[in-house]
Amino acid sequence: xxxxxxxxxxxxxxxxxxxxxxxxxxxxxxxxxxxxxxxxxxxxxxxxxxxxxxxxxxxxxxxxxxxxxxxxxxxxxxxxxxxxxxxxxxxxxxxxxxxxxxxxxxxxxxxxxxxxxxxxxxxxxxxxxxxxxxxxxxxxxxxxxxxxxxxxxxxxxxxxxxxxxxxxxxxxxxxxxxxxxxxxxxxxxxxxxxxxxxxxxxxxxxxxxxx
Numbered sequence: 001x002x003x004x005x006x007x008x009x010x011x012x013x014x015x016x017x018x019x020x021x022x023x024x025x026x027x028x029x030x031x032x033x034x035x036x037x038x039x040x041x042x043x044x045x046x047x048x049x050x051x052x053x054x055x056x057x058x059x060x061x062x063x064x065x066x067x068x069x070x071x072x073x074x075x076x077x078x079x080x081x082x083x084x085x086x087x088x089x090x091x092x093x094x095x096x097x098x099x100x101x102x103x104x105x106x107x108x109x110x111x112x113x114x115x116x117x118x119x120x121x122x123x124x125x126x127x128x129x130x131x132x133x134x135x136x137x138x139x140x141x142x143x144x145x146x147x148x149x150x151x152x153x154x155x156x157x158x159x160x161x162x163x164x165x166x167x168x169x170x171x172x173x174x175x176x177x178x179x180x181x182x183x184x185x186x187x188x189x190x191x192x193x194x195x196x197x198x199x200x201x202x203x204x205x206x207x208x209x210x211x
Contacts (some may be wrong), residue, residue: 001023001024001027003020003023003024003047003050003129004019004020004023004129005126005128005129006122006125006126006129007122007125007126015132017049017050017140018140020050021050021053021054021057022054022057023050023054024041024043024050024051024053024054025054025057025058028041028054028058028060028061029058029060032058032060037062038060038061038062039060039061039062040061040062040063040064040065040208041054041055041061041063041064041065042064042065042066042067042204043065043066043067043069044067044068044193045067045068045069045070045104045190046069046070046133048066048067048068048069049069049070049071049140051064051066051069052064052066052069052173055150055152056146056147056150061152062152062153063152063153063154063155063207063208064152064153064154064155065154065155065157065204065207065208066154066155066156066157066173067156067157067158067192067193068157068158068159068162068166068169068170068190069169069170069173070165070166070169071142071169071172071173072142072165072168072169072172073134073165073169074165075103075134079102079103079134080131080134082098083095083098083099083130083131083134084131086098087127087128087131092124092125092127092128093124093127095127095130095131096120096123096124096127096130097111097115099130099134100114100191103134104163104189104190104191105162105163105166105189105190106189106190106191107161107189109195110188110189110190110191110194110195113191113194113195114191114194114195116194117194119194142169142172142173144172144173144175144176145176147173147176147177147178148176148178149178150177150178150179151178151179152179153179153180154177154179154180154181155180155181155183155203155204155207156170156173156174156177156180156181156182156183157182157183157185157192157200157203157204158170158182158183158184158185159184159185159187159188159189159190159192160184160185160186160187160188161187161188161189162188162189162190163189163190166190170182181207183203183207185199185200185203188200
């Protein structure tokens with residue numbers, strides 16, 4: 001789905017991350033009602049936070065796949081302000097590149113693969129959403145206790161070369177979820193769907209295909 005401010009979806013003032021959770025849950029309910037079947041849900045990065053919390057709002061998720069939700073984020077002084085300045089100057093491509101390097105922790109190889117992917121143009125078009133999403137911790141606190149009863153089978157994907165806070169976030173979530181497994185993607189960081197699509201797809205489909 002196109003989240004708020006992305007692709008074909010509109011946007012609005014007064015953005016909250018809770019509204020994103022409700023958006024995802026609403027789409028899940030609509031799809032499950034239309035098909036008569038529960039939904040398999042995959043979320044990456046900030047979208048993984050939305051997918052995680054949306055699963056608590058509906059009973060229609062069969063299996064959940066989360067790739068490095070940034071649950072425990074600490075931004076160095078001036079980082080968010082610097083990205084906000086790039087946006088104000090209209091330097092959207094530079095903003096996304098800087099975000100990928102400084103926040104997502106992509107190295108030159110991973111960044112080159114991500115820029116070469118067809119999705120890059122969409123990333124640049126949605127650059128304005130990155131600044132607000134950097135503040136995922138504003139109004140949201142990861143509380144492990146609330147997930148103790150979440151029985152949805154969950155796959156957590158993490159790159160072996162990913163930034164430390166992403167690996168730590170994955171570890172903390174794995175400890176909180178009662179029915180989950182962690183699969184490490186060797187030699188990958190935060191964007192394995194671009195740098196190693198077959199590795200990424202194989203891990204996802206193997207999990208979704210289980211009885």
